[in-house]
Amino acid sequence: MSDTAAPLKLFAKKERVFPKRVWGTFRKIKWVAMVTLLGIYYLAPFLRWDRGEFAPDQAILIDMPARRAYFFFIEIWPQEVYYLTGILIVAAVSLFLVTSLFGRVWCGYACPQTVWTDLFVWVERIVQGDRAKRMKLHKSKWTFEKIWKMALTHSIWLVIGMLTGGAWVFYFNDAPTLLEQIIHLDVPMSVISWVIALTLSTYIMAGFAREQVCEYMCPYARFQSAMFDKDTLIISYDEDRGEKRGKHKKGESWEGRGHCIDCTACVQVCPVGIDIRDGLQMDCIACGLCIDACDDIMDKIDLPRGLIKYDTTTQLEKRREGIHEKLQIFRTRTFYYFGILAVVGSVILYGLLNRAETELHVLHDRNPLFVQLSDGTVRNGYDIKILNKTHADRHFILSAAGIDGAKIRMQGAGKIEADDLTVFADSVGHFRLFLSAPKPAAKRHEIVFELRDTSGALVETYDSVFISEKP
Amino acid sequence: MRPEKKDIDELSGIETTGHSWDGIKELNTPSPRWWLIIFIVSCVWAVGYWFYYPAWPTLTGNGERGGTEGTAGWTQYKQLEEQQAEIVARKAAYQSRFDAADFSTIQNDEELYAFAIAGGKSAFKDNCATCHGTGGAGGPGYPNLNDDDWIWGGTIEDIQQTLQYGIRGNHDETRFNEMPAYADILDAEDIEAVADYVVAKAAGNALPERGAVVFEENCAACHGEDAKGLRELGGPNLADAIWLYADDRNAIVSQIRKPKHGIMPAWEGRLSPSTIRQLTIYVHSLGGGEK
Numbered sequence A: 001m002s003d004t005a006a007p008l009k010l011f012a013k014k015e016r017v018f019p020k021r022v023w024g025t026f027r028k029i030k031w032v033a034m035v036t037l038l039g040i041y042y043l044a045p046f047l048r049w050d051r052g053e054f055a056p057d058q059a060i061l062i063d064m065p066a067r068r069a070y071f072f073f074i075e076i077w078p079q080e081v082y083y084l085t086g087i088l089i090v091a092a093v094s095l096f097l098v099t100s101l102f103g104r105v106w107c108g109y110a111c112p113q114t115v116w117t118d119l120f121v122w123v124e125r126i127v128q129g130d131r132a133k134r135m136k137l138h139k140s141k142w143t144f145e146k147i148w149k150m151a152l153t154h155s156i157w158l159v160i161g162m163l164t165g166g167a168w169v170f171y172f173n174d175a176p177t178l179l180e181q182i183i184h185l186d187v188p189m190s191v192i193s194w195v196i197a198l199t200l201s202t203y204i205m206a207g208f209a210r211e212q213v214c215e216y217m218c219p220y221a222r223f224q225s226a227m228f229d230k231d232t233l234i235i236s237y238d239e240d241r242g243e244k245r246g247k248h249k250k251g252e253s254w255e256g257r258g259h260c261i262d263c264t265a266c267v268q269v270c271p272v273g274i275d276i277r278d279g280l281q282m283d284c285i286a287c288g289l290c291i292d293a294c295d296d297i298m299d300k301i302d303l304p305r306g307l308i309k310y311d312t313t314t315q316l317e318k319r320r321e322g323i324h325e326k327l328q329i330f331r332t333r334t335f336y337y338f339g340i341l342a343v344v345g346s347v348i349l350y351g352l353l354n355r356a357e358t359e360l361h362v363l364h365d366r367n368p369l370f371v372q373l374s375d376g377t378v379r380n381g382y383d384i385k386i387l388n389k390t391h392a393d394r395h396f397i398l399s400a401a402g403i404d405g406a407k408i409r410m411q412g413a414g415k416i417e418a419d420d421l422t423v424f425a426d427s428v429g430h431f432r433l434f435l436s437a438p439k440p441a442a443k444r445h446e447i448v449f450e451l452r453d454t455s456g457a458l459v460e461t462y463d464s465v466f467i468s469e470k471p
Numbered sequence B: 001m002r003p004e005k006k007d008i009d010e011l012s013g014i015e016t017t018g019h020s021w022d023g024i025k026e027l028n029t030p031s032p033r034w035w036l037i038i039f040i041v042s043c044v045w046a047v048g049y050w051f052y053y054p055a056w057p058t059l060t061g062n063g064e065r066g067g068t069e070g071t072a073g074w075t076q077y078k079q080l081e082e083q084q085a086e087i088v089a090r091k092a093a094y095q096s097r098f099d100a101a102d103f104s105t106i107q108n109d110e111e112l113y114a115f116a117i118a119g120g121k122s123a124f125k126d127n128c129a130t131c132h133g134t135g136g137a138g139g140p141g142y143p144n145l146n147d148d149d150w151i152w153g154g155t156i157e158d159i160q161q162t163l164q165y166g167i168r169g170n171h172d173e174t175r176f177n178e179m180p181a182y183a184d185i186l187d188a189e190d191i192e193a194v195a196d197y198v199v200a201k202a203a204g205n206a207l208p209e210r211g212a213v214v215f216e217e218n219c220a221a222c223h224g225e226d227a228k229g230l231r232e233l234g235g236p237n238l239a240d241a242i243w244l245y246a247d248d249r250n251a252i253v254s255q256i257r258k259p260k261h262g263i264m265p266a267w268e269g270r271l272s273p274s275t276i277r278q279l280t281i282y283v284h285s286l287g288g289g290e291k
């Protein structure tokens, strides 16, 4: 520091970004993406999907109290959360693949943080006007105009936040029923707290935090660089063509200078407030708006578009050699991602298509391990769980194989027989089972429980043990 | 102590606190404003808290257990009572039906049965597990409640009676018996002989003659002619594979010479009738319950 008089600042105050309005291809894509994604988010809970009389008919539903998750034809029980792991892996690897090919398209068009921020900025612009007006208003004193404009903006933001939280809870409840409850103001506490939490987080994240979420909070923003390589499409400013930049008057020659007229249009429209001409930066969410802004300017000054465009480092280098290089889709990296995606995807698909409709679980008693009976035989106790994932009541026959002279007795309310166990639709049947047999030779004897349906066909087996002496 | 004159750090232009260590001066950087505001708000909040909730211990104590009362009237004790009342209220839905129903109704009603087992299981762990073990498997001298050998009977009514009044317990209705110490009655050879007889009987081997005579004269009255026990008298079955104390011959001899006797306390008066009924159903369900 040469200037000793200026106090050293360790903290840089965040400059608020006021993105300017822009027209163009990518802006159009973003509008369409926003409407589609928000539409899906708000309307999806109202889609119906028939699953018979014992299961809910909501297409997408996470039913916490009943511990079931439904997604169209997919139905997940708590025992099957590994499907969720699989789905998350597929989502992650797809993201890797897309990123390594096209850069941060997720960030630019689909991430909720981007979509809601975009929506909030739109509200801001409708109420307060475009960039210049907003900046002026921001700096101005608290006049009546500023007060009502700010109040209106924030109220609309809060309403959007509330709708966001309001839509969220529909995914966890039967949507039409909940809607009716909401209309009658008879809403469960859990729903209210979720709505409040999501209202506030939407309001704060999309209203205030905005690009700071991407810069400081989001992990994906950081590790995306690991997926970039020379063949990844990134938004880039063509330095070779643009420099040397400088103001340009109509009619002046372009000889000996670059095409960038330093109008800063690209900077003004940037939602994260950076200058793309400084090169690829961590903050850039690849929204493409600077391309639109720049193309617009190029059209006005009668120069070809594409001073800022989707480009790869390889293409840039080849261009210097005068070669037009095509986008490399098949590369080692994408090959790996494709591979992982194919493998995990087929495993999940296989799992879903071959999902067991019935499951048998047997838990051998630990205390006591075994019971000596007066006639010299030994008895073991087991907790049996039979999962019936179909939408109809079913009957089962349970038997134990692998031990001689065994007798099965069921213990429970009323009269229960092992050859007629009823398990209701969509539920888990719990049973107590006692197995008595003459002492086998081994202290710990391997046995198999066999579950059959009423026709006698084997449905499931479960390996267990019969213990007859202290180990 | 602040220095008279403001000491400004040359490099940063910020005032220092005047403290210096080995020539290094501490800058007077105030805490961030937001931090200060939160700090002040917390202090104000704490003061409100003192009045609203019981907060300060006092010598005499006019609050529930000493200390200031708090205008809200909230205490942890009250909260506990409320939560307990909530549980009782939730149980009430079943409790009255349970109390009105007889054993066979309960055992055939899925809800009531589950209610009884849940209540019985936890009452068992609290009261019975000390002697009978958490799984009811007992131990030497403490009967295993899972098996099918019942000294005083294994029907649901028998079990209820044992639970209610105990065995050799402190209740007027308790059932009682005591095996005499045969060391004072029989000579050593007779004791050996009858021990051999009991061992052979349980194993299903040929029965020694002398032992048979001694058994007939001394033991059959309580343990039955066939040594299979007499439940009315609480005489254990000696002809089966289950032993209360131990199954080796030495242990049998010592039990004949100087018998040990366990005590089952009467639970009437200590547990509510409803809990005793839940326990009855639970013990009956462990696997040995008789019709």
Ligand code: SF4
Residues within 6 Å of the ligand: A106, A107, A108, A111, A112, A113, A114, A213, A214, A215, A218, A219, A220, A221, A285
């Ligand atoms: S950086 Fe993170 S939060 Fe920001 S747009 Fe990308 S994924 Fe969304």
Ligand code: SF4
Residues within 6 Å of the ligand: A235, A266, A269, A270, A271, A272, A273, A274, A275, A276, A283, A284, A285, A286, A287, A288, A289, A290, A291
């Ligand atoms: S630099 Fe361009 S692409 Fe990147 S965030 Fe800004 S406007 Fe979007």
